[in-house]
Amino acid sequence: MSKKNKIIGLVFFNPSLRTRLSSQKAAFHLGCDTWTLNIDHDSWKIEMNDGDVMDRHSQEHIKEAVGVMSLYCDILGVRTFPGLKNRDSDYKEILFKNIENYSHVPIVNLESATRHPLQSLADAMTIEECRVPGNPIKVVLSWAPHPKALPHSVPNSFIEWISKLPNTDLIITHPIGYELDKEITKNTNILYNQEEALKYADFIYAKNWSSYTYYGKILCDDTRWMITCEKMDLTNKAKFMHCLPIRRNVVAEDAVLDSYISLIFQEAENRIFASKAIFKRILNASSCCI
Numbered sequence: 001m002s003k004k005n006k007i008i009g010l011v012f013f014n015p016s017l018r019t020r021l022s023s024q025k026a027a028f029h030l031g032c033d034t035w036t037l038n039i040d041h042d043s044w045k046i047e048m049n050d051g052d053v054m055d056r057h058s059q060e061h062i063k064e065a066v067g068v069m070s071l072y073c074d075i076l077g078v079r080t081f082p083g084l085k086n087r088d089s090d091y092k093e094i095l096f097k098n099i100e101n102y103s104h105v106p107i108v109n110l111e112s113a114t115r116h117p118l119q120s121l122a123d124a125m126t127i128e129e130c131r132v133p134g135n136p137i138k139v140v141l142s143w144a145p146h147p148k149a150l151p152h153s154v155p156n157s158f159i160e161w162i163s164k165l166p167n168t169d170l171i172i173t174h175p176i177g178y179e180l181d182k183e184i185t186k187n188t189n190i191l192y193n194q195e196e197a198l199k200y201a202d203f204i205y206a207k208n209w210s211s212y213t214y215y216g217k218i219l220c221d222d223t224r225w226m227i228t229c230e231k232m233d234l235t236n237k238a239k240f241m242h243c244l245p246i247r248r249n250v251v252a253e254d255a256v257l258d259s260y261i262s263l264i265f266q267e268a269e270n271r272i273f274a275s276k277a278i279f280k281r282i283l284n285a286s287s288c289c290i
Ligand code: CP
Pocket: 015, 016, 017, 018, 019, 020, 111, 119, 243, 244, 245
């Protein structure tokens, strides 16, 4: 089916480099056009709450904003980070679900409060490309230090996607107190000793996240959790992975990132093919319904 004359709208409530540009390139490959809106900079101030008396700073309600934007595209990609204040509201994905309800077209998750599926699809593709076919592998998701409180979307999605790969042993390692949602980690081993976890690993995926229990809080700033060449030497000649953006010499040291063992660019490139696969599938499905 031709994707010509189809338009993919990309709406960002938060910053992005890879998601925005890889989505644009994916759409270009499919013959689609795109438009992008950065809500904070390009648009009216949006009111998110139902029933609010809008007599202050917000000029447009999310109902009208999404309803109208979805008239101008065939797929609407949306990025909405969590507030990291109210766990219940973030984990119910209230904003993302509201956007789905107000839209007239299919929504693609460009990273919501608790999930980043296109990143994990790209990460899964990268692992599959780099492993020896048929051989079992050990993948370690390691918490790493970061000066800011970060969402759980990348580790949550990574656990869900990578635990489904065949012949793959996924281990999580983090300081005590950084346990993620048990519903997501219930079938995955957790080790509090990072060096023990890294032993014999084939892939190391570094990522910071804030506390789930003390929601959105930073509990540990122990720089010894940074990924170094010394730590990579404990592994089975593992490859290093990170979704980017990464704080150099905080999450991982320069020598790891600049080494041949780093897959960060391959992951970023695979974001194009992950987006392309999802956009194509949705457009094909939509054309069947018309
Ligand atoms: N990995 C990722 O989603 O990058 P951006 O935040 O730059 O889109």
